[in-house]
Amino acid sequence: MNRTSSCRNLSKGITLAVGLTAAVSASLIASSPAMAAPKPVPKGVRIQCGGFSGPNATFPHFLTDCTRRNGTTGTGQSNRTAPGTETITWDAPFVKGKSMPLTNITNSPVSPPSGVCPADHPGEVNVSGVIGATKWAGSPVTATICANANDFLLKPGTYFVIGKTPKDADVDDFNDEP
Secondary structure, eight states: OOHHHHHHHHHHHHHHHHHHHHHHHHHHHHHSOOOOOOOOOOTTEEEEEEEEEEESSSSOEEEEEEEETTSOEEEEEEEEEETTEEEEEEOTTGGGGOEEEEEEEEEEEOSSOOSOSOTTSOEEEEEEEEEOSSTTTTOEEEEEEEEOSSEEEEOTTOOEEEEOOTTTTTOOOTTOOO
């Protein structure tokens, strides 16, 4: 085989490889799932988090997979400040990294349990509280957790929710700042 023929075959091979790579890449892009949109937040809710977990006896407790009514997403954590009171601190830029007091925290065991909690976290507990002195003061906070002797996690299929106060429930304010 002469040099011209070798170069032409090599060139055809490179062209074929580049063409196949482009076709496969286009196929993968077309078949890959689009970026998931944030979960829609119901009208009477300020923030909902798909994750809430931590140890029973120590802090912080972590809030993950959180979405605001305006569509922004982020995370945060809560830390005990006194019995029955915690401070939720959001990781900036979510809620501008603000902190807010969570007061009047109560825990009520669910009896009988729904059977949804995992076997290693069999205790089902409703948790509630109220946002304290901020623009969101009075906003109810609710979650159902699954617990064991050491730690807890959010009950599967539920959310940690910061709702709107009854006076704000019908207001669809997407730029609602605390």
